[in-house]
Amino acid sequence: MGCNTSSTAASSSASTKDGKTTGNAQDKQQAKEENKQYQATMSFLSQVPLFMRLPKDQHPILAAACVNQPFKAGQTIITQGEVGREFFIIQSGEAEVLVGEAGNQKKVAALKQGDYFGENALLRNEPRSATIKAVTEIRTLKITQEKFQELGLNEKIQFANRKAVGAGGKRQLVVQPPSEKNGDERQLMEKALKKNENIQTMVKLDEIRVKQIIDIAWKENVPSGKEIISEGDLIADYFYICQSGTFEIFVADAKKGGQGGRKLVQTVTAGGSFGELALLYLVPRAATVIAKEDSSVWVIDRKNFKDILMKVSDEKIQEYVKYLSRVEILSSLLAAEKQQVAKALMEVHFAKNEVIIQQGDPGTTFYILFEGEVAVSIDGDEKVRLQASEDRGTAQYFGERALLHNEPRAATVRVVSKDAKALALDKEAFDLLLGPLEEILARKDQGNQPSKAGAVAPPAGGAGGGRDPNRPKILMTDLQKVGLLGAGGFGAVELWEHKTTGETYAMKCISKGFIVKTGMQDSVITEKNILFMTNSDFIIRLYETYNSKQSIYFLMEPALGGELYSMYQRKGFYGSEKHARYYSAGVVCAFEHLHERHIIYRDLKPENLLLNEKGHLKVTDMGLAKFVIGKTYTTCGTPDYFAPEVIASTGHTHAVDWWMLGVLIFEFMTGSAPFEAPYPMQIYAKVLKGINSVKFPPQLSPQCVDLIKAICQKEPADRLPMLPGGAKNLKAHAWYKGFNWDKFVEFTLDPPFAPKVRGKKDLANFSVHPDEMPRFIEYVDDGSGWDKDFATC
The missing domain is CATH 2.60.120.10 (Jelly Rolls)
Structure with missing residues (x-):
């Protein structure tokens, strides 16, 4: 029995040992599986x-x-x-x-x-x-x-900002003379242009325009293996139609970890085309295109393409000049001056019974009626009716003495037709273009010398466009860097501190090499001038500009509460009417200030809206802003916010800013832009279908939907703030009911959100996404002196 006991004990001991061995093996296997699953989970997550x-x-x-x-x-x-x-x-x-x-x-x-x-x-x-x-x-x-x-x-999420696109500035395009084309070649090009859905989305190409585009194209031979377009290339100026051969289109393959891998996404043969975004605006190339065999292409450059689109506008301008020629008070204008005035005319629409001019009111605007009928009354008695028809080419004008003096209106003008369309010009715009009309009229006695036609640039210094001479200069040597606030492809914004006063500033640094390569010299000079021209608590202030060998610098007011785009994403403010009203109201006030100065902003989006330490909104980044009398034709902005007239290249006014406000409110309330799509061309197709094609989420109030639709009218003149009353129409809209505008502009209305800012050097509300770290292009001084005015002190 003792033996049995011993044997049993031994057996038990062995069993326990084997059990531990088996258990350890199972534990190891289980741990291995769990680790494998965990790694797989990490791998999955890293792809999102x-x-x-x-x-x-x-x-x-x-x-x-x-x-x-x-x-x-x-x-x-x-x-x-x-x-x-x-x-x-x-x-x-x-x-x-x-x-x-x-x-x-x-x-x-x-x-x-x-x-x-x-x-x-x-x-x-x-x-x-x-x-x-x-x-x-x-x-x-x-x-x-x-x-x-x-x-x-x-x-903790770092949000990469949506990129704005520009028009390419004044960088010289290499344009070849048009090549001879036979009938078959012209037919191939015509079919290619009409078959390219993206071009058809952007513009309406009638037979005349198609012929003009074909006329300016030139032919190039492309040897096998040549890379005709490189992904990421900043020089993107040409659209190509394949005449013969084969081209392969590649994009970078993200799954290969950025190691230079790329995948084939499309093959283009004779009659196909590629690179059409270059016709619209300057944007880095989205793909690489390589000739698979010896091939040939027809090349169309952006400048000639845009010029063709603008010819219709030129015809309109000539029509406006004819109208102006009938206005007796403007008879002394030279032909070039009438052209300038014609380009500055703003189209406005009126509804039946709407009063265009009220007797006794101060007169500041001159009107040319080109469609509809109005009644002219004095002291309540109708004196005459004026009729105009666009089809018949007849036009009427009234209020012309407003261009001479801001004298009270002598009569009331009211719309009696179903609607009416007119061209308008205010005295301030006229004076900015040509100088006071009194001086022009006096020219008859002084040899009819031309006025300053075309002088629409803002003043370069003083109250109009320079640093405040009464404020002490801030030397760059008196500043020291605190840290990084934000970054873009070829620039950065850093927080700097004054060594003596302890005040902090936002320093925007831009690569001069990038500016020159993209032809943006005039653009950054305009940005500087516009920032010095503004003086609003709703717009970031510029204090100084500096110049170094490789960069230019803007020393600006800091807003340490953070970027509204990231704040909305992180805090989940989407859908809150309280937040949307407050922040959109700040934009309205900023736009009023800019538009009074004939400045169009053109790049509204949450990424360009900042909060200061108290939670007040500040509009920043005037990189695409422009001083404009009348229309401008530059295609620029952020695709999600493009207005229809920007896409169609038909010329735009400050009405584009109000369109963008409607898009912004929609994004505030839903979390995405109304025309959002994966690719720019899909966005443009949606924009051109119009706001009525957009599905509004059920949680939006009827008042909010009505406001967005009223702002995002396809016709610029029909947008709510473009109607008589201007921005007051917005402020009086039912969606803003109960919002105290007076308290808001006095900053006594509590912001809906108070950011945490622990001091003047707190960077906690900012983070830079790795994709946005700045790069610099080597700058070699060309001796032109374009940057000389950036050293303000």
Whole structure:
């Protein structure tokens, strides 16, 4: 028995030892599997665009917050229209994406392992855009909005700003003389232009325009292997039509970790075309195009293309000149001066019974009626009716003495037709163009010397366009850097401190090499002049500019509360009318200040709106702003915010700023722009369809929808602030009911959000996304002296 006991004990001992061995092996295997699964989760997460903007040290926290969520075949994971608060990654199995009303859903995509959906739900409550249903049994990783925000991950995301695009400045384009073309070649080009959906989206090409574009094209031979377009290239000036051969289009492959890998996305053969965005504006090339064999192309440059589009406008200007020639008081204007006035005329629309001029009111504006009928009354008695027709080319004019003196109106002019259209010009704009009309009339006795026709640039110094001479100079040597606030492709904004006073400033630095390469010399000079011309509490102030060998600098007012775009994303302000009213009101006040000075802003978006330490809004970045009397034809701005007339290159006025305000309010209330799409051309197609084609989320109040639609009218003259009454129409709109504008402009109305700013050197509300770190292009002084006025002290 003792033996048995001994044997049993030994056996028991061995069993325990084997059990531990087996258990350890199982534990190791389980740990190995868990580690493998964790690594897979990390890998999945690193592919999601939203999480790419999360600092790497936060990814383990994110991965740990994910929970396993299985679904059975046929089970609905999310439902179209429902407000989403969860994000999913598929680990195994398949799902389908369905769009449409219940019972009439259409499959638009299939999802498999590694696919994900619902990432926006982590930042904001927004309706699901599709229904997703499990096809097979699937396993997913899920994280909820509540958990994401509980961990503070929404506060740590670095948001890359949407990039604005410009027109290319005055950089010289290399343009070849047109090449001879036979009938077959012309036919091939005509078909290519009409077949290019992107061009057809941008502009209406009638037979005359197509012929003119073909006329200016030149032919180039491209040897096999030559890279005709390089992705990321800043010099993007040409559109190509393939005459013969084959071209392959490649884009960088993000999955290869930025190691120079690229993937083939399209092949173009004879009759195909590429590079059409270059016809609209200056933007870095989005792809690389290589000749697969010896090939030939027709080349069309941006300048000639835009000139062709503007010829219709030239015809309009000549028509306006004819109208002006009938105005007796303007008979002494020279032909060139009439051209200038014609270009400055602003189209305005009126409804039936609307009063255009009220007897006794101060007169500041002159009108040319070109469509409709008005009644002219004195002391309540109708004296005459004036009729005009655009089709018949007849026009009437009234209020012309307003160009001489701001004297009271002698009569009332009221619309009696269904509607009326007129061209308007105010005295201030006329004086800026040509000088006082009294002086022009006096020329008859002085040999009819020409006036300052075309002098529409703002004054270069003093009260109009220079630093305040009464303020002490701030020397760059008296400043020291604190840290980085923000960055763009070829510049940065840093916080600097005055060594003596302790005051801090935002220093914007721009590469001079980049400025010259992109032909933006005039643009940065204009930005400087405009900033010195403004004096509003709703616009960032400029104190000094500096100049160094490689860079120019703008020393500006700091706004340490942060960028509104990031704040909205992190704090989830989307959908809040309280926030949207307050911040849009700041934009309205900034625009009023700019438009009074004939400045068009042109780049409104949340990224260009800052908060100071008290939570007050400041508009920043005048890089695309322009001093304009009448219209300008530069295509620039941020695609999500483009107005129809900017896309069509038909010329635009400050009405584009009000269009952008409507887009901004929509984005504040929904979390996305109304015409948002993955690619610029898709955005433009939506914009040209109009605001009435946009689906407004049900949570928007009727007053909000009405305001956005009233601002985003396709016809610039029909936009709410462009109607008689101007910005007052906005302020009186029902959506702003209860909003105290007087308190707002006096800064006694409490902001809806108070940012945390611990002091004058606090950088906590700013972060720079790695993709935005600045690069500099070597600058070699060309001796032109374009930068000489940047050293203000």
